[in-house]
Amino acid sequence: MYLKKISILGLIVWCVLSCKHKPHVNEPPNLLFILTDQHRRSSLSFLNEDPVHTPNIDKLAKEGVFFNRAVSNHPLCSPYRAMLMTGKYPLSNGVVENCNSANTPYGNFLKKEENCFSDILVSNGYSAGYVGKWHLDGPPSTPPGVKKVWDTWCPPENRHGFSYWYAYGTHNRHNNPYYWDTNGSVKDTIFINQWSPEHEAEIIMKYIDNAERQREKDKPFALFWSINPPHTPFNQVPKKYRKRYEGMDFKSVLNRPNVEYTDNYSWKKGDNGVDARLNQAPDYFACVDGVDDQIGRVIKHLKEAGLYENTIIVFSADHGEMLGSHGLMHKNVWFREAMDIPLIVHFPKSISAKTDDLLFSVPDYMPTILGLMGLGDKLPSDVEGKDYSKVFFDKPVERPTKQLYFGTNPMVPDLGARGFRTFQYTFSVVKNDKGEKFYYLFNDQEDPYQMKNIWGENPAVDKQMEEELAALLKSMNDPW
Template identity: 70%
Template structure:
């Protein structure tokens, strides 16, 4: 009897202790773990080359998986579809006129301020100030080489000194080059004359570097801090032919006309034939290599994702996939970028974070300067968005909350220094409109009803004067709101 009483009292005592501990624990504020960020952008990767869209003949299972599990922004564009302008907008949250980076950085544009300024507050600065270890791998292309006169061959690549890296404490990058099969890099502590030369496909080597970064065996980052890693992959940028043979095999036996399946591709009578070996017809036969590069980029992204999973970092890492612009590949009789046609203008944008956000396709007319504030909002850093940011924080849409949806996306074609003429325009859900200034200030108008003509086969400018006037007025209002003197 005494034994039973003692046993019962002991049981009640244990229950009371457990209840007391539970009550105390519930009163303790639980600090939520900060998410990591892996922002991947591939150079010259057009939206049509996302495999799940079933447009280009590509194989991208890893990127497709990110889209299936994340938020795919179906209407994302590169507002200024060139490498350097995109990068400046991405990292500062500001448009090209504000950053001063309106064209690609090279030595003939440096004197005009066409480079990322030291006093800009970049997303990396904000993240480092809020407890992140920041790293950058791959192509940078935001610094201005020493100026050269117009009659001297322009210089494209340049070393980025540590005081211009905007908080990136891990650095494995170069300014700009197109040596996909034999790249070189400057590492974190390397001096200007201390390049590291590699004999490996750049995307594959960079994946190796990132996997080492995630292992952190050599203290590339502070283990106690979350990381923010930006990976700029140069392929599928030109030269398209510099891609491993194993990725080319998928297209063996096919002609380039077999893979270029868009109805607006022109195989003859192209606009760039006067440029000789850079003409469209001289490059179209490399289309298979472009798509092979896309497949290879996806493969390397898959390796990095697998490493995130192995390290237990996958669930708490926001993975973003995007591109600085697209590639025309013969559409409209053009090659490459810097035009308003959708092959160059539309880009991938996928945000993957299943721990917090549900998968969906989002048709927001998002612009590149919106990326920085939106990501900071998603990372619980809304109050840290710099006042100078011109983009909008749309992070509420990840949680199905209302946002003020924009009606337009700016198109900016800047040729303000080294060449004459430039272009402006905008895109809505239904239309794409652009105006190009010629060398003598004459204007050429391009208007496409995308909702009815998705491949932009017919320029309808001049068919409806009322619509033409509406477009001109809205463009003027947009540019005036941005203090654009154009």
């Protein structure tokens, strides 16, 4: 009898130890949504395009679902974030340009009354946190001619359900960032002397441990981590990540055939006659490597905490980076280097690894991830994105045939650029303040680097593109 009790006790102890970190079958999944800033799709090392080293992100892609046709429909910081949070396109959510004091009078900020991604999660039992760059609030207005104000404190009533907050509006101080925490006022700025992704990774790990009661322990968590690098300034990156690029200049690392070093730049030239920031191309890739390293630290910590198996990890970026392609720098254009972004959804507990060529748009993120989490029926009626969560389980969905490209400013929303991407074409039209239109059409299948504008070569194709764009914009009530 005594030996029998011992064996039963041993079985109980073994079960406790071996099952300690295994999730219950019906336990709601946690969510870790990671987005980097200005991280183009080609800067994933498993694609063998840019000379980057991203083993941790690569592993997520290998084990998860990699959407290789994801785009940023308006390749700019604030519009992406607003589309992500609302599931709506820029004209519907009002964020058609970057949030700053010059755009605030036009309502160019995330509205308090929006029912956002985080609001839905919180109302359905999640404890939600946000770490890093927010860039969705409108600083107090400044008159024309006065220098724009970009950053602003986000009051608790504007945080859309995030009960844990360690964030800032927008700044480019990668080596000495500052933040506002959950309970701090506008005067309680926290200054840090550490590379921001490294510091934020440590904050994330503390959140995972719930060491300071950052979240309600009996609830699943939804944590959004918005990392600023590889956004400019590229050269604000630790030396340890620069070592792989020692002795390499921008011509050594920029291997895309559409890169131009000549006179297309509207920015100040450096000593070698090219954009001074283009000289920092090796640093851009060093930033990408460093960000991957910090993501790896967080993933390792999730595993150690026993939360990895039941956590959906999403990795994406707000837009890409031109880095000299077509003689351009940065973003906010329809070329692939700016529009194409990484999108990986990792949840091996429930979904099998694969690559999917769904034409994914940013407003689709919210309904699709909520669908994967079993909350697809909780979407607001005004969400414009589609729930494609069935693709994770190889079930049929009505796949989109095009992805909107949108670019304008809140002062004249009926001007700027409009277009779309299909499996074969990228089409864009730019309208200036005189009403003149300039057309760009690329056959991406035959010309993947978009080096030849074929507009005017085939009138039938041109007409088809114009008609499809007109129908798309009419369906979205676009005044353009």
